[in-house]
Every structure is written in structure tokens, then in C-alpha cells.
Amino acid sequence: MKKIAIQGVKGCFHHAAVSKYFEGCNYKLMECSSFRELAIAVAKSNVDIGVMAIENSIAGTILTNYSLLSEYNLKIVGEVYMPIQHYLMAYPGQNIEDIKEIYSHPMAILQCELFIDAHPYIKISEYSDTAAAAKYISVCKKKGLAAIASENAAQEYGLEIIFKNIQTITNNFTRFFIIKNCYKQKNDYFNKASLIFKILHTTGSLSQILSLISSLGINMTKIQSIPIIQRPWEYSFYVDIIFNNIRDYEKMKKRIQKIPCLHQLSIMGEYKNGRIRS
């Protein structure tokens, strides 16, 4: 049975991402209390796979997670996109009038701003994790207290859902990477790759690289520049590309190395595109 490490406890959004990506598979979950613990588990223990949030359409990219992948030499072997839907849940047999306080993660609280504003008499308290808040209510059989968490969390901890979809922005999603210790990576079918490279900041150097990519019919789905702290005029770029033909991608990898301003190109992973074209 596969052993899969996640950040958070059962019922959290990472767990939901695992359920979607590994639907129909048997696996054992390992709960990690931080992203670093997750990276270490995948790099150094007997965990087969890790699932790690990398960006949210509202909050942006978790840059520190890219750093963890580099630091622990982990490879991206897949991706999954999850809509973020928040539910208000409590110990069974209560309704909204019974709720005096809500526990949740600060990000979830922010994402449910309008719902919270509409219930000004309820005290809001920050909690380390959405699902952990649900677990606390369940284990302690707390009444008068509700959690904002995923539908999964309500099922996992036997709580009753009082309100569905209380997030302010309804089309919010989080992208998760499926990660492996690079020594365990196998090259299956892939049509997407995540690259990181540095370029010296001369006018037109990035444009030269993107021209090469587009001349081969390769599409870019993400680009993000990161200033290099100690060298203010050099930049790192995180770039995701998708392609129909692996040969075009192989050509790109050869030709891109010859561009003089580019250095330290690293392939963070080659995997199957997880986003469905609507």
C-alpha cells in the first residue's frame, strides 16, 4: 500500500487533493505539521509520495514550497487542481443560533469575510488548521463552537454542516504538486514541465527565451520572476510549459542551454497536465 504524506490532518484540503488524484487507489496517509516536515518525510523516510500545495488563485504562489523542493531534491511527478469550498460545521444537533464562536485558519477566515460580517455576534478565533479545528470540536464534543473547513473534514470528524459554500469568492482553487524523492521518479507519459532558471538582467534576455519556447509551439502556463536577494539585478524564473509532442520539448531543452544569459536551468518535474480545458 502506498504511503502518502500531506500537510495537515485528515479532512484538510491536502487530504481532499489526495482523494481526487488517487481515486480508487489504496493508500495510507501520513499527517505532517508543516511543509518542511512534509518535504523531509518524502526525502528521507519510507513515504512514497507527498502532496504539497503550491499556489492558490487568490493568495498566489507559496514560494517557500518551491525552495523546499530544491532543498530536499524532490521532483514534481503530477499536479491536481482543487476548488476551495468552505463549510460551517459543528457538533450535531445545533443550528446557527447556537454558535457563539468559530475556529479556523486565518486564510479560511479571510476567504469567508462576507459570511463573517453577516454574523457579527459570533466570535472569530484563529486556529492552526481548518481540519484540526473540526477535529478539536469532534474530540472534545464542544457545543456552541463551529469550524470553517472542507466538506471532507465534516465527514471525517462526524460534524454537521450548518452552511455550505460560505466563501466570498466562489471560483477559488488551489494547485497541489504530487512530489517524490527524485531517486524514485519514473518517467511515465508527460505533457507538462516545471522549470527554474536564472538569467542575468539584460534587456531582452527573457524575451529571447520565450521566443525560443513559442517558436517550438510550446505553451507557457505560468511565469513568475523572483529577484535573487544578494544579486539585485539577477532573477530566477519559475516557468511551467505544456506541449503536445515530447520531441519539441527535448529540442527546447537542448537549445535553451545555448542562450548565453541563461544559467542554472533545472527541471523541477515532468508530469501530466492536471488542468482540464473548459
Place this chain on the structure above:
Amino acid sequence: MKKIAIQGVKGCFHHAAVSKYFEGCNYKLMECSSFRELAIAVAKSNVDIGVMAIENSIAGTILTNYSLLSEYNLKIVGEVYMPIQHYLMAYPGQNIEDIKEIYSHPMAILQCELFIDAHPYIKISEYSDTAAAAKYISVCKKKGLAAIASENAAQEYGLEIIFKNIQTITNNFTRFFIIKNCYKQKNDYFNKASLIFKILHTTGSLSQILSLISSLGINMTKIQSIPIIQRPWEYSFYVDIIFNNIRDYEKMKKRIQKIPCLHQLSIMGEYKNGRIRS
């Protein structure tokens, strides 16, 4: 006297950014408890200027703050880069052996991971804000409790610094925007601009735009793609550019509008580059 709105209380990093950017000026600070409150203050009250964190070299861009600028029709009129240095501070007359608990913001706690690991007997508790933690200790004259906050906070609240520069990564900086209600904006000298535009995701469309920019000798200092949630194959881009000659920039603005795949170009601000070339 200028009225300047910040996110956080006196002594926070926003306050330090104000002190640096408006050195030698007289101003009155308005403390806001959230970024939204700050945006509303600048847009709708008698506040002249707002100072708003936009990105950190480790944690990345605060995308939601770009959204607030658009939502409240605010313009960027300047920028300032601040090194993030954390200090451990407590009520005077104590040393590290007296400290049983530390209060700070979760981000600051993360940034001081190694220091915290080296003091495992001290309990760590999350607090809404670094400077607010320092204020709490000062107001309540709490002993045995320390805060992780800026040097500014120690001065502001009369606390004693126990340890300096306890952050794990020493070259961490945060970039702050100086923002105004757009009706109050004046066009002074500028050599930098922040743009947002959308492009239809066809191969090479971004490369076409960047080629135009570089052909005019204009340098890009930031690029970040944001998927548009309801249209998965369209992207927004945040792009910062710097230029020596305003005429090149004016040419670019005219020519870029004629690129068919680009739409909804908006100039978020034109301002003086705040980053010194080392």
C-alpha cells in the same frame, strides 16, 4: 501635515517603511487593522497616502493586495524596499533565561525557525501582528514573555532587545507600495511603471509583448502570470518595467495596444524606482 495610513500598529514593518520613504517629513499615522481597511482609508477618507506591503523576497507576492488596488481604484506613486530584520524583545530588566513564552506573527515565527529550534524550552504563540505583540507586553508590563518584532517596535514601546537579527535568512526584504487615491495623483518624475494586462493564451503572445518591450530598451523587473479563474486559458500578467527615457515608455504604451492578443491593459502606477543598483 500629511496623513499616512498603514496596516498594523506603530512600530510595525509598515511604519518602518514610512520612516524610510518619508524621512525628514512630518506626518500623522493612521493604523489600519487589515489591508482592506487600509485601501478603504486611502480611497474614501481624508488620508493622503497609504503604504502597503506587496511582496516579500521569501514569501512572494500578496496577490490580494493587487486586487484591492484595482477594486478601490488606487494608484501606485512610489515604492520602498525594506530589509526584514527580527529582534527578540521583552519588558526591561530580563534576559533570555527569564523568557518562558514568545508572541509573534506566524510569518515572523517561520522566519526565525532556527532561533526557535535552538530554544526548545520556550513556548511559541501566534499573535495577530509583530508590533501588536510588543505593544501588549509593554502595556501590560508582562514579564517572562517576549515578542519577535522589528527594532522600531522595541523603540516605540520601550522594550529591551535581548537578541538582534534572529531571522534564519538574513537577506530577506519586503517591497512596499506608496499608494494614493487616483484623483489625487500628480505626475512627477518617474522611471518605473507597474502594468496589468490580460492575454488570450495563444502560443507566443507573451513573447510578442516582451519583444516589443525589449526592442525599446525597456527592462522588465517583475513578471507574474495569474490564471483567470473562470477562463482557464486566459491569463493576467503583472509586469514592472524600468526605463531611462519616458519617450520610450510612451512609445511602448502606444504600440502595445495594437497587439491583438492583449486586452485590458491598465497602468497601476508610474513612479520612481526604489531599488538601488548595487
